[in-house]
Amino acid sequence: METFGKRYHPPGTPPGTLTRHTTSDTTHIHLFEYDGENFSETHSPTQQQCQDAQQNTLVDWLDVTGVNDPIAIRELGETFGLHPLALEDILNSGQRPKIDFHEQHAFLILNLPHLIEDDIVLEQVSVFVGNGHLLSFCSGDGAAFEPVRQRLRQGFGRIRTRGVDYLLYALVDVVIDSAFPLLEDIGEQIEVLEDRVLENPDKAILNTLHQLKRDLLLLRRALWPQREVISRLIQHDAELVNATMRPYFNDCYDHAVQIIDLIETYREMLSGMLDIYLSSLSNHMNDIMRVLTVVGTIFIPLTFIVGVYGMNFDYMPELQWRSGYFIVWGIMILLAIGMLLAFKWRKWL
Amino acid sequence: METFGKRYHPPGTPPGTLTRHTTSDTTHIHLFEYDGENFSETHSPTQQQCQDAQQNTLVDWLDVTGVNDPIAIRELGETFGLHPLALEDILNSGQRPKIDFHEQHAFLILNLPHLIEDDIVLEQVSVFVGNGHLLSFCSGDGAAFEPVRQRLRQGFGRIRTRGVDYLLYALVDVVIDSAFPLLEDIGEQIEVLEDRVLENPDKAILNTLHQLKRDLLLLRRALWPQREVISRLIQHDAELVNATMRPYFNDCYDHAVQIIDLIETYREMLSGMLDIYLSSLSNHMNDIMRVLTVVGTIFIPLTFIVGVYGMNFDYMPELQWRSGYFIVWGIMILLAIGMLLAFKWRKWL
Amino acid sequence: METFGKRYHPPGTPPGTLTRHTTSDTTHIHLFEYDGENFSETHSPTQQQCQDAQQNTLVDWLDVTGVNDPIAIRELGETFGLHPLALEDILNSGQRPKIDFHEQHAFLILNLPHLIEDDIVLEQVSVFVGNGHLLSFCSGDGAAFEPVRQRLRQGFGRIRTRGVDYLLYALVDVVIDSAFPLLEDIGEQIEVLEDRVLENPDKAILNTLHQLKRDLLLLRRALWPQREVISRLIQHDAELVNATMRPYFNDCYDHAVQIIDLIETYREMLSGMLDIYLSSLSNHMNDIMRVLTVVGTIFIPLTFIVGVYGMNFDYMPELQWRSGYFIVWGIMILLAIGMLLAFKWRKWL
Amino acid sequence: METFGKRYHPPGTPPGTLTRHTTSDTTHIHLFEYDGENFSETHSPTQQQCQDAQQNTLVDWLDVTGVNDPIAIRELGETFGLHPLALEDILNSGQRPKIDFHEQHAFLILNLPHLIEDDIVLEQVSVFVGNGHLLSFCSGDGAAFEPVRQRLRQGFGRIRTRGVDYLLYALVDVVIDSAFPLLEDIGEQIEVLEDRVLENPDKAILNTLHQLKRDLLLLRRALWPQREVISRLIQHDAELVNATMRPYFNDCYDHAVQIIDLIETYREMLSGMLDIYLSSLSNHMNDIMRVLTVVGTIFIPLTFIVGVYGMNFDYMPELQWRSGYFIVWGIMILLAIGMLLAFKWRKWL
Amino acid sequence: METFGKRYHPPGTPPGTLTRHTTSDTTHIHLFEYDGENFSETHSPTQQQCQDAQQNTLVDWLDVTGVNDPIAIRELGETFGLHPLALEDILNSGQRPKIDFHEQHAFLILNLPHLIEDDIVLEQVSVFVGNGHLLSFCSGDGAAFEPVRQRLRQGFGRIRTRGVDYLLYALVDVVIDSAFPLLEDIGEQIEVLEDRVLENPDKAILNTLHQLKRDLLLLRRALWPQREVISRLIQHDAELVNATMRPYFNDCYDHAVQIIDLIETYREMLSGMLDIYLSSLSNHMNDIMRVLTVVGTIFIPLTFIVGVYGMNFDYMPELQWRSGYFIVWGIMILLAIGMLLAFKWRKWL
């Protein structure tokens, strides 16, 4: 994950300035219109088609993926009466999740986490909802919404028979729930690490621990505010969310809280494992030093003794003793045994 | 305990989808009906028996254990008018404790911790309560409720003469109090560890410390929200909890708070013990190094001296001295004594 | 202090079950009745005497010490109309401090800490107060209340001329203030440790540090909630606490807050000292290793050199040089001085 | 950044005392007056010009940079009716961000962070706003406001057609957004450190880590309260901020929160990296000690053996054996191989 | 600073007991009476003079320094109608800052920190204010109030023309602002330590770090609650603080918050520095061990080799080789160079 991960204009830029960012995905626009009986899907709708959709009684979903086309997005803003600062937020992805209540519609920003080649990537999902239409802007390719598009196309489940609030729920549900597979995966990595950290605390573990901590920290920054967003969406006393939809958004809220719970739990687990890792290293060092100390403490004095009788003094009485050599061996063996017993007694062996 | 421990559908699944999970216990359904005078217990009641129970004035307890039968549970949902998202929560066990107030009944999710072969396992207990009936769903075998079933069967205590709120209290009380034997056991393990960590900081302690920290972390995640659940149950100003039952639920609340207190206290104790463990290891290392340093510092210079007089130079005057050998011994003994005194003075011996 | 320290019934026990605990003190009951003019003290009052006391206009204090007699306590409960769950809390000592407002009286639980042979022990003090009578139950021998009993007997101070709320204040004040001598003692131990930890970080310090941390943690658990209890007692808008008594309970509140402040401050001091201890150990280890390294680094190369000239090759030209031996000594002395200078430069000496 | 960074008078100085601080920038005063049609800019306006500006219907911006001239600032205070304590805050820079609502105007203090030669410097921006005029005082040279001055001079964007609240927004927006380039830069430094800390934990990293932690701590102290300032500005129900300006100040609030989020995230990253650094050092030490132990444990016993046969005893039978020398070599080689295998088995090699 | 620092009576002492503490300063009482035109100062006023002062329309400041005279203080209490528990708080210095609102006056306790011979000492300042008179009690010599006394005597500034609330402000301002010179001094000590901790982590630093942490912890305990005291003073909707005085007390509040901010920042800086210190120590240890390992690893094998050719076997073919000695030298030099290269490659040199 990116550390900074936020786009911004140089300080002093006039508000509402819309800029193309070179790393953005290509903009694709789809218009879904439906009710219980009807369903249509239009690729790259014209401005006229958009205005017509606003007039009729069908539910409209303007599904924008990729945000590399500031001109198209400004045009949509004019057609649907969107605030220039909201459009700026859509293009400058990396925003904090939030909900703003404008006059005509609510404006939500959420983060959809997913894996691209083992790296966690955040896709910013910005949604305007109100007056029977919903506009969603994905900073990436919007592939996560494919199940919702399929449910709409195939008329599967309740989705076509309900209003724009059900569509909002379906999209928010996808965004929130996207964190579960990621977190399950992290949970499995943590369980694998737990076994290794106690038995074999090598350098690779340190690397993995660090990587996981960092990812969870950035995930927490990205996902923590979403609980507040959904809570404010539920509490907003307007016609935005129908009473029968409350249990659905409550369910999203539960999931948002569970995700925060999991992230915090994992973070504390990793903190604990780093402590265990450090202790394991110290244990290891103790083992190493104990071996050196045992070997050194036994052989250094013995080497001194044999050194003594390697001296070349003309007069060294012991050297002439018939059994001198064997007496020295005896003393050395007794010394070694004594030291071994001392180490045994200290539980160093 | 399981790290992730939550079941979920793939993101984008329509809400209210009910799936069988292969690891679930087999579903058993019992219907208890009673008042001050009457008592009946029906195994695997038919849909008709359930509907009759709803009509009559007896208190009904539909006691479901094991949740591996989505079809039976969907049927119960239809009979008693339960929300599909609530049923989804029952089957996808591993939910966070919560209370939802629906139109007809309150819906509670609680976690019942118990030991299976020294491993802490969480059984999810989901309860619908309202209108003179109570439905409980245990994700496991529901053995913890056996004392309540016995009190009902034997008409022991107040339980048969009171309403459905007393039954709710009896069940919630069992769920909350189940943590006490576990925590008492953990408390004893901590006391044992405390003695060992200061005297003999071995690797097994590290393992146990880590295991206990992990269990307490997961227990905290599972039990912390229960305080809030009971608090909201007490504060909910409806006919759900009779005024005379308030002190009973207050008692449950006290216990829920005491459990959180104990968990937090144990967690801080374990954190403290890990610090002590690390300090003990460092102490130990100091002991080891001190021995090596004392032995090395005394004998390495002595070995040098005997090495000097082991050299084979043709002209080394000391070697011819009559008492050269003894002078060298004298110097070496003085040197050794001097060093021992220096170590004594530094308190290394 | 005990780690778990709570008594509880097996999960599923009917509420209000009263059990004798073998470790409880023997139950003694005293009845004090007084007003400005009258004073009487009755040992082991009969049920009739208790009922009479309730009727007359004197202030009644039923002073129960030791809770090993469930039958006597159940009888008192019936005489004074006490809730069975409250009686259960009295016998199952180790409760969290709390205040419950029943119809007829307020029910308080507080913890009175005191020293028994250098070990901190918590005595649970449970108080019912209302309608001109006060019942107090001490889980221990209630010796801490002796000054209050003496003030009553000797008519000293204001106590006899005031109502039951002043008596409540006098008892609560004793319970709260009992922590001060303990904390003063801990403060002195900390000051002694502070001096030792920097100069002489031995193993005994670690033991004491750990013991103090543990005691403060358990004291915090026991005393922290008392602030809330007194705060709720003051805020409860009933005739329970007379307006002229407010400043007195405010004073208790100040003390409860000061105690929490002291505990938190001591805890942070001990945390800080453990860090200092670890750093001191590392410093120590550095000292030890530096000595070994200096000695080893000087003498190991010198020993190699003398080893070279101890070799027995037939042709080693230096050995025949007249001044070979002295040249070698010269080289070795220069080498040693060079190394000593290098160590000096690195500030290792 | 400066650690203390606050100017203050000696305790006991009368309130409202204005003192020249020798390190302040030179005071420059510019008066901008404009509406949709008109625009004028006056350097060093006279007191009369200031009073005229207050009377007319144009928007007035009195742009003061540098605060080393207490007399000029007291004069402005008299002309515009500013509170002497507010003037004291302007001259004693290093204040905490705050907003005060006086009778005639709101008084804001904000911190504008920027880089001067790689060192983060805080410029205090103090603003009075109300009644169609705005006075801003920069403790530094106010260069950060140049884009706003340019937009005014060139009539670019909406700024000239809007009221004093839009000007306030434009200035606040610059102050808040100034943190982004700084934080992006810190984020890049952190990413560079992350790679180095695992591979090559040298002393320079420790220095950089410490520097970054310190800067973030001081930045947090300086910027954290700005969220509250903007929040109170938005919530203040007066004519100060026009309804159409709410979304603009909400946007500032979003940025203030994002900045706090980034700072906290970076702080936790750096904390994590210090732990990793310590673990890396321990790993490193283990590597070093393992080499010494392997070499020592193999060669110390071998050196003892050769020492044995270097002794000069008259009677040492092995020395006369024809193949004694080769047998010793064989034993030593076997011993060395055995030890190497033991190390291999322990994974020390 | 004192660790416990609180005076208290033995538990069970009747409330309002006033005791002389042997370490208190001698009590001096001064009575200041003034308005715009008049000013008088009376040393040791009689009870009658105090009663007269209460009656007349002048502002009265009864300035008491030193609290070793319980009888004089009880007399003042009777003259001005002060609560006995408040008087107890004045004599038992070491109280937590607080504000109590009595019927006739407000009662404040604040802590005035100052340096006595490099040691931080807390002077308790207790103030009664109401009805045109103010009584202040300093537990020490009250020297900090001298500038206020001088402003009164010399009629300098606004102080003589304002009411008792301005006098309260002047005193509170002195108490709060007294922390700034102390904190500036601590900030400078921290900056000095920062440079030393990275370059030369010696034992004296550890001592200073510990001392500063401890002082800041105790300062925090003493000063933290003052923010709340001033906030409650401002919010109290009585005639106590005149509307025109609000900005003055707001200014005090700002300073109280800045002080807390500084203390917290310094505490985190010191925590960070202890981590850096530990890392520096580990770095240092690595340096030491690396030297020992390099020297040992090169010379221990070489010493073994020369030992081999120091053996006295009758048959050792190499010894007779003409160039044996030089070949051994060659091998040893190659070995040493090889090892040096290996160390270079591992970056140990």
Ligand SMILES: [Mg+2]
């Ligand atoms: Mg901008």
Ligand SMILES: [Mg+2]
């Ligand atoms: Mg969901």
Ligand SMILES: [Mg+2]
């Ligand atoms: Mg759910």
Ligand SMILES: [Mg+2]
């Ligand atoms: Mg957090």
Ligand SMILES: [Mg+2]
């Ligand atoms: Mg934690």
Ligand SMILES: [Mg+2]
């Ligand atoms: Mg943490």
Ligand SMILES: [Mg+2]
């Ligand atoms: Mg920590």
Ligand SMILES: [Mg+2]
């Ligand atoms: Mg779902």
Ligand SMILES: [Mg+2]
């Ligand atoms: Mg219970």
Ligand SMILES: [Mg+2]
């Ligand atoms: Mg209870």
Ligand SMILES: [Mg+2]
């Ligand atoms: Mg927590």
Ligand SMILES: [Mg+2]
């Ligand atoms: Mg803690």
Ligand SMILES: [Mg+2]
């Ligand atoms: Mg912790």
Ligand SMILES: [Mg+2]
């Ligand atoms: Mg129970």
Ligand SMILES: [Mg+2]
């Ligand atoms: Mg008290």
Ligand SMILES: [Mg+2]
């Ligand atoms: Mg008091």
